[in-house]
Amino acid sequence: xxxxxxVALFLFLALVLVVRIKxxxxxxxxxxxxKYYSKRHIMTKCEEKFFETLCNIFDDKCxxxxxxxxxxxLDHRVKGQNWKSAFYHINGKSVDYVLLKRRDxxxxxxxxxxxxxxxxxxxxxxxxxxxxxxxxxxxxxxxxRSPERITKQEIVDAFANIINxxx
Numbered sequence: 704x705x706x707x708x709x710v711a712l713f714l715f716l717a718l719v720l721v722v723r724i725k726x727x728x729x730x731x732x733x734x735x736x737x738k739y740y741s742k743r744h745i746m747t748k749c750e751e752k753f754f755e756t757l758c759n760i761f762d763d764k765c766x767x768x769x770x771x772x773x774x775x776x777l778d779h780r781v782k783g784q785n786w787k788s789a790f791y792h793i794n795g796k797s798v799d800y801v802l803l804k805r806r807d808x809x810x811x812x813x814x815x816x817x818x819x820x821x822x823x824x825x826x827x828x829x830x831x832x833x834x835x836x837x838x839x840x841x842x843x844x845x846x847x848r849s850p851e852r853i854t855k856q857e858i859v860d861a862f863a864n865i866i867n868x869x870x
Contacts, residue, residue, distance in 0.1 A: 745770050750799060753816060753850045757800065760858060764866055765811055766803040773797065773833075776810060777840055796833065798844070802862075812843035812865045816850040 746754060746769055757767050773796045779789035800814040821830055830846075837844040843865045847853055 746799075749818065749851050750816060754800065756855065756858065757802075757814075760855060761802065761862070761866070765805055766808070768801045768803060769799065770797055771801040771813070773836070776801065776813065776842065777836065793836065796829070798833070802866075810842055812845050812862070813837060814845045814847065817846055817848045818850060 744751070750769065754767065754769055761767060773793040774790065776798075777793055779793060780786050781789065798813040799816045802811040802814065803809065804811055815830070815833065817830070820826060834844060834846075845861055845865065847858070847861060
């Protein structure tokens with residue numbers, strides 16, 4: 704009997720608390736309000752220069768989109784896997800550029816510039832996973848080492864098979 708009274712009292716107090724919180728918005732738990740600043744640049748100087756070079760070479764053949772998140776390119780809703788975990792696995796990862804067909808905006812390839820920052824162990828592991836993901840999705844991934852020293856002809860050669868086969 705005492706247990707029933709304690710439970711009833713607890714339920715009554717919980718009900719009173721819920722009614723008070725719903726009737727008094729100031730006591731509700733509010734979500735944090737985050738502030739943001741605009742970045743001056745979305746690319747490094749090296750990436751900007753390489754972007755200009757890509758535009759000079761391929762502007763008439765395709766659109767070039769910088770800094771594309773993998774979640775914009777890849778559908779994580781594959782039957783048999785945990786969709787939420789699959790999304791979190793790619794969320795926040797991006798590639799330096801994506802080349803799109805002018806005709807229908809379909810993906811020709813993704814581009815990663817591998818400078819010295821890609822030599823650390825965590826980046827090597829991340830890059831290997833990006834390659835695995837793109838291979839599995841049948842999206843060509845063009846990786847270019849030392850982009851600051853690569854010639855226009857080397858760039859054209861690196862993309863030739865992809866541009867010609869998918870155009």
